[in-house]
Amino acid sequence: MSYEEAAAVPVGGLNALRFLRKGNIQSGQKVLINGAGGSIGTIAVQLAKSFDAEVTAVDSTRKLDMLRSIGADQVIDYTQEDFTKNEQRYDLILDVAAYRSIFDYKRALSPKGIYVMVGGSMARIFQAMFLGPWISMTGSKKMGILAAKPNKDLAFLKELLEASKVVPVIDRRYTLSEVPEALRYFGEGHAKGKVVITV
Numbered sequence: 001m002s003y004e005e006a007a008a009v010p011v012g013g014l015n016a017l018r019f020l021r022k023g024n025i026q027s028g029q030k031v032l033i034n035g036a037g038g039s040i041g042t043i044a045v046q047l048a049k050s051f052d053a054e055v056t057a058v059d060s061t062r063k064l065d066m067l068r069s070i071g072a073d074q075v076i077d078y079t080q081e082d083f084t085k086n087e088q089r090y091d092l093i094l095d096v097a098a099y100r101s102i103f104d105y106k107r108a109l110s111p112k113g114i115y116v117m118v119g120g121s122m123a124r125i126f127q128a129m130f131l132g133p134w135i136s137m138t139g140s141k142k143m144g145i146l147a148a149k150p151n152k153d154l155a156f157l158k159e160l161l162e163a164s165k166v167v168p169v170i171d172r173r174y175t176l177s178e179v180p181e182a183l184r185y186f187g188e189g190h191a192k193g194k195v196v197i198t199v
């Protein structure tokens, strides 16, 4: 790997792996990743495929071809379709972009499905913090923001990278003197995968 490719892996990759494991990902499951085209999502899609899951990736129109190219079985354009309103049910939803009510996500889960919130609006984060434990206690579905601790996952990711089961997606590369522009672009929140600085 180049230094740029290596730099694009750890933050998104470790978070993706920890949250998929917190969601108890299993082979053959239907997994949906909402916000799949960003830093965490692009690696989460590939990791979920390496766990032999059937992966649906949700993001905006211009990211869908890239998501197909990294292995997503189905893609949904969130600007055109609300995945919580179709008939499909998922065993695991990893949500990097939570902007809907927790009850919409609950409807999209299979009877024993798990919903893991990673990021989104503050209102939705608070809703998952307070209502998630109650929903999890009173039914068969599990929902919430699940804390994940650092461990030796980087070694696991290294093996997947060496086997080309995970390939980092780099949107743009900037030189050190272009850092202000890099931060501006990154701050807009629409990057396709990662933005890297070449030192």
Ligand SMILES: NC(=O)c1ccc[n+]([C@@H]2O[C@H](COP(=O)([O-])OP(=O)(O)OC[C@H]3O[C@@H](n4cnc5c(N)ncnc54)[C@H](OP(=O)(O)O)[C@@H]3O)[C@@H](O)[C@H]2O)c1
Binding pocket: 012, 015, 034, 035, 036, 037, 038, 039, 040, 041, 058, 059, 060, 063, 078, 096, 097, 099, 117, 118, 119, 120, 189, 190, 191, 193
């Ligand atoms: N819980 C934790 O411990 C933890 C750890 C790390 C990060 N986080 C959180 O994770 C989030 C950042 O993840 P990231 O670095 O992967 O973000 P990112 O690179 O900005 O990716 C977010 C993706 O979501 C898409 N998106 C935006 N609105 C959407 C919608 N309504 N439906 C579906 N997709 C949508 C964006 O696409 P477009 O905008 O281009 O359409 C983008 O591709 C932050 O909220 C951060 O706080 C949480």
